[in-house]
Amino acid sequence: MSKPRANAKTPDPSPRRKALVLGTLVVGLGLTSVFLLAVSPPPLTGGAAGSLFAVENAPSSLDRIFLTAAPQSNWKYIYIHHTRTPSGNAQTLSETHRLGDHFLLGNGDGMGDGEIQIGAAWERQQPAAAPPGADFTDPRHIISIGIVGDFDRSVPTSVQMRRLGQLVGALQVRHGIAAANVLVVNQPDQASGIGRYFPATAFRGQLLQ
Secondary structure, eight states: OOOOOTTOOOOOOOHHHHHHHHHHHHHHHHHHHHHHHHHSOOOOOTTEEEEEOOOTTOGGGGGGGGOOSSOOOOOOEEEEEEOSSSSOOHHHHHHHSOOBOSEEEEESSSSOEEEEEEEHHHHTTOOOBOOTTOOOSOGGGEEEEEESSOTTTSOOOHHHHHHHHHHHHHHHHHHTOOGGGEEEOOOTTSTTSOOTTSOHHHHHHTSOO
16 A cells, blocks of 8 residues: 655645634634623713722722823812712712712722722813812812711721722822822711711821821
């Protein structure tokens, strides 16, 4: 029996086989896309333009907050208050409590614990909607941060406090905001305040001077 010659060419696959391989590839890619859509979080709505999740020892992840659609404005103050609600997110709070902060920090109920939602006003570098009871004399220069929780009844979570410190520190550095211009207002029983159980003294001690 003669051996096959070494230079013999392998026959090309048939058109039917090519079509079968291509079809299998297309179906596989389609299923992968469906799977990724199924496991991805839903898009934010109702005034929230983006979201950052709390990450241990990762303040560099906050670089995202400065990649806004409009150029950064001349911000001079940071105003911090609680939502005076046990839960919520940017959508639910804007609908029920008329809150429209630049940033909102979650407590694990309605948002992830330490999750930061970035408001549409920040993306557009526009003034935030002042919480009821607040007196924003010049909202054009005030960065508003809301923290989900009722701190007249309970304390913030440790993750919220850590993430708040990272967020405020990043904003202070970028815009040259002194500690004296980080406003934590004592207004009991109002969403415009920070609540009696917020650790204001400890928080102020960590601010960049």
